[in-house]
Amino acid sequence: MKRQISQLGFALCATTCSLTSGAFAAESIGPPPVPEALSVRDAAPHTIQWQTVDDDVLAHQTGKGVGGETISGFVLNLLSQWQLPNGATAIAQGTLGVVQNAVNQLSATVNTLAKVVDGSGNNGANPNAVATGGQGISVNGVSQVAQVAGNSNAGFNAAQIDFGNVPPAGLPGGNNAASADASNAAGTIKAGISFGSGGVTVALQTPAGLATQTIMPSNAQQAGAIAQLLQIAGNNQQVANQLQLHLQTQQMSSAMLRQTGVLQALQNAAIVRR
Template identity: 70%
Template structure:
């Protein structure tokens, strides 16, 4: 690691988004699991916040969870392998974004994806408005889906006979964690997170200030 002095930093150029430029955001999270017997689990939710002209912040949240399908035959229909193990990912702690995929089996598909961009026209996911949590389960409790938005952050979890999928956002320690653990065959699993930042139009006075600043920089 090499220290960088003020003289070097003073000559650096580029663009960045200052805190005053961000007027709102839309956060979408979704986790889904498809088992080979036709059973599926889904948990998704959206949190949006926007600053109005008076500087007041308004927010809304929606969540949805479902478990459906699946044959009622022997346990092997789920593709789970009781002799396979995928574990240890829960103990990993990272300040920032972590994406962990652990697989023990064949012909599986698992993806973790996270996107952060600037988008003033982002859409929220479908779900009941002002519902901070949702959960679902099959009749035996072997397949579960749940999601919750709370003061401690966001938690998404899918549990199946062939493993689990989780997403956790913990603002208190700056962590975003995506975890897939698959112990079986022919499983299709995905975690996805999208954070769309919204910006407000610059005022005339701000544009004038930037113009003066650029003119002064060009005279150096």
């Protein structure tokens, strides 16, 4: 996941630099073509030097309105599901959509769903198997942890971050509420999801383990984090955590482009005076 975010950041930076200053920053994947306006036909060719740029450097670069587009909102889809071999299932899902109108006001919609279906017979859980410790892992950014003790299990964590002017469809169903939870009659299988000011939490609990997804916003003490965790202690379990974050873009007006340029110029001037 870290790799995907780095490549996204590089794509934005490389486009910005190529349009504004002719400079390039990337991983070493071979020399880029030299624009004809910059080529010197009668002089010896010069090798263009490449330099890797980290995300923390890209975060402070200006020119994020390249192409006359700006981020106008986002859609976050979350889905966790667990299927046991005896037919029991647990599902927790949710969608959060945030859009910005013409006067820069934000509006949000949220939709959640939790569902549990009980099964019969052997659930595949192994009380002698142990898969623990993942809850204690804490990182800034994105973390994906899978702990498996058993045979013939299928489990995966998937996170996708993209952007465009057409938002994806939200997950079907739900109660248009900020939280939802469900459990079987015995309380051995539980599913829950909650959106709140402290972040987002998705959790499935079964006799064969647990699956969680957590999004914590940044604050003064720590940076934001996205965490996906699978702990499977059994056999023939099918488990998945899926996250999709779509950043919605819209065309910037000429007035907004000028205002952005003036603001960045003032910010750079303030840095120089220091």
